[in-house]
Amino acid sequence: MEFEIPRHVNLVAQRVRQFVDNEVIPVESELLRTGALLTNDMLQELRSKAKAANLWAPTMPKAWGGMGLNIQEIVPVFEAAGRSLLGPLAIHCAAPDEGNMHLLHNWANEEQIERYLAPLAKGETFSAFSMTEPPPGAGSDPRMIKTRADKDVDDWVINGHKWLNSNGEIADFFIIMAVTNSDVHPYQGCTQFLAPRDTPGINILRDVPVMGSKDFGGHVEIRFDNLRLPESAILGGEGQGFMLAQSRLGPARLTHCMRWTGIAQRALEIATAYAAEREAFGGALTTHQAVQWMLADSEMELKMGRLLIHEAAWRLAQGEQARVETSIAKVQVAETVDRVLDRCVQICGGRGISRDLPLSTWYEKARAFRIYDGASEVHRMVVARDVIKRYGAAVG
């Protein structure tokens, strides 16, 4: 395995870090201080600065104004951006747009590229990925999908109920997963459709309030009521919905891990600086072994997480699906970030709980990391299946 990051990519990561420190963190601090939410105007100002600094859309081709970095090269760049929750939004590598750009880049035809991907890559539009349904529909088990698309002469008519669709409040278009053939297994019977937001039949019911402060773009609940789309709205091919979903979700899980490592690393730096400065019981907190161990455990677990990310990224770069490796990384990193943030809040005491530091906001946001894009239990199931397949026969 080859994990070495080329020098020019490390320089890009350094520049992203400086950009986040100088431009993004002051905005983050102001929002924390006032309790205000990020507005689109504030985001567009950050994005203009990112574009001017040539730090835009790391995964998109240079011809479209992006940086043209591959899955291995983005590891340090996404971590640098992820040092603030606003960083990935600013340089255009935040979920769900980043995963949607990846999906469209691989599967959209020329007309769809021009209509959907080109403006999205430039940051002129936002997108949403519409897969999860409230019970009894598709959640952890996506095969339980209930949303249907039925053929009506030349069109497809979609009916269904989705929720927790990130960016749904601002998305200019939705990528919708629906059953197109219920006579076959969902893996062969589902299709993805591209639907502009203003198409009649897209009914946004509400933004679902979630733990912590409201996220930019929200996570909407939505009904598709006789949403009529032409054949040309199909992304990829009819019946390829799950194949496309897997091609999107595998790398997207890993890019989540890359960004999450950024806040955990910054949290460790904040907590260490506090512990070095703050005195209790005759010395700095850093002189107490219980604090030292929290710092050491956090550093060790973050290093392990990074190595798992690098391994999975390397496998994806070799053209492997890396299903098991992305699941291992997703579980380990999501749980590591939770633990690191918990320890860092503890080390910083009352200040950790206050909004003077970003730790408490991250702590709230990190709880969902173990649920979205596959709950930890589901990823453990994927890993366990592989273990049993490989070693089960040897038992007894």
Ligand SMILES: Cc1cc2nc3c(=O)[nH]c(=O)nc-3n(C[C@H](O)[C@H](O)[C@H](O)COP(=O)(O)OP(=O)(O)OC[C@H]3O[C@@H](n4cnc5c(N)ncnc54)[C@H](O)[C@@H]3O)c2cc1C
């Ligand atoms: C902030 C946020 C953003 C999201 N954004 C999007 C989005 O943009 N688009 C989209 O389509 N979806 C999105 N989702 C939905 C997300 O992907 C789902 O919540 C997730 O896949 C779990 O599905 P569920 O909520 O229906 O949980 P359920 O399927 O109801 O599962 C509940 C719990 O059951 C347990 N469980 C499930 N299966 C097993 C098993 N095999 N073994 C043991 N335990 C198990 C797990 O602990 C799981 O958390 C988002 C969710 C959140 C919280």
